[in-house]
Structures are given as C-alpha cells and as structure tokens.
Amino acid sequence: MRIQEVCRKTGLTKKAIYFYIDQGLITPDRNAENNYLDFSEADVGRLQIIALLRQYNVPVGAVEELFRYPSxxxxxxxxxxxxxxxxxxxxxxxxxxxxxxxxxxxxxxxxxxxxxxxxxxxxxxxx
Missing domain, CATH: 1.20.5 (Single alpha-helices involved in coiled-coils or other helix-helix interfaces)
Incomplete structure (x- = not known):
C-alpha cells in the first residue's frame, strides 16, 4: 500500500509517518522496482494505534515500549x-x-x- 492511502486511512501526515518509521515504530518494506515504501495492513494497524495513543498525549517513547512489551x-x-x-x-x-x-x-x-x-x-x- 502506498503512503497516500496510509495517510487517508490513518489521518496522519506523511511527515508523521516518516517520523514513526525513523523511530522504528513501523518498518514498511521497500518495493525493489521503484524503491517506494510498501505498507502492510499490519503497518496501518500500528499507525492507527499510534495515532490514537498520541491523541491522548502518550509519549512516543511510551508507545514504543507498549509495542515492545504489550503485557x-x-x-x-x-x-x-x-x-x-x-x-x-x-x-x-x-x-x-x-x-x-x-x-x-x-x-x-x-x-x-x-x-x-x-x-x-x-x-x-x-x-
């Protein structure tokens, strides 16, 4: 899935998505033919969770820990x-x-x- 569709599904900006990629919260694949990012449904789901948590001011570091330690x-x-x-x-x-x-x-x-x-x-x- 391309980034424009991910933005539409999550309500996040490209800048925010790239930030979360840089932080290691999601790791989309790269398309070998055109080098575009290819987002999976799992990536979109994680971004939706991130967006929801950030609405409630959960710090990015805490979001990262939540993904690392779901318990x-x-x-x-x-x-x-x-x-x-x-x-x-x-x-x-x-x-x-x-x-x-x-x-x-x-x-x-x-x-x-x-x-x-x-x-x-x-x-x-x-x-």
Whole structure:
C-alpha cells in the first residue's frame, strides 16, 4: 500500500509517518522496482494505534515500549489516565484560583470606589 492511502486511512501526515518509521515504530518494506515504501495492513494497524495513543498525549517513547512489551499496556494506560486527570485537576484549580482572585479584586475595587466617593480630589472628606 502506498503512503497516500496510509495517510487517508490513518489521518496522519506523511511527515508523521516518516517520523514513526525513523523511530522504528513501523518498518514498511521497500518495493525493489521503484524503491517506494510498501505498507502492510499490519503497518496501518500500528499507525492507527499510534495515532490514537498520541491523541491522548502518550509519549512516543511510551508507545514504543507498549509495542515492545504489550503485557504492560494496562500499566501505561493507567499512568496516562492519571496524568490526564492530574493535568485536568491542576487546570481546574487554576481556573478557580483566577476566579477567586478576580472576585477579590472586584470586591476591593468596589470598596475602594465607595470609600473614594466621600473624598475630594485632595483626599479629604467632603460634606
């Protein structure tokens, strides 16, 4: 199978596919007549798995280890899920902290505004 068809089936770019070849994640044969890469269904299947794992930010090194040690799949997937949840928790905490700081700032400005309404330009109270 030619690379254009592989791109269509996997949703990956040629650049990504060449990267995964360089990393040794797939090893397509070369056609002896024209020196083109000839991808097997197994190569396409591996690339589909790679694409799915990369969507969930699984590092290429971990993908390589998953292919090398398939019995460790549960371990890697659980670790990745924990990292994703941890990232989500940190992002939620940052959103809450920002919201709280904005609320505090708005409250402070409101109090300051009320305080300054009773002051003249020179800072002294007016009647």
């Amino acid at each position: 460790m799949t549960n371990f890697y997937l659980h670790r990745q899920l924990a990292d994703l949840f941890s990232d989500d928790a940190r992002a939620a905490f940052r959103r809450l902290r920002t919201k709280r700081l904005n609320y505090q700032k708005d409250s402070f400005l409101s109090i300051l505004s009320c305080y300054n309404k009773g002051k003249g330009d020179d800072g002294n109270e007016t009647d």
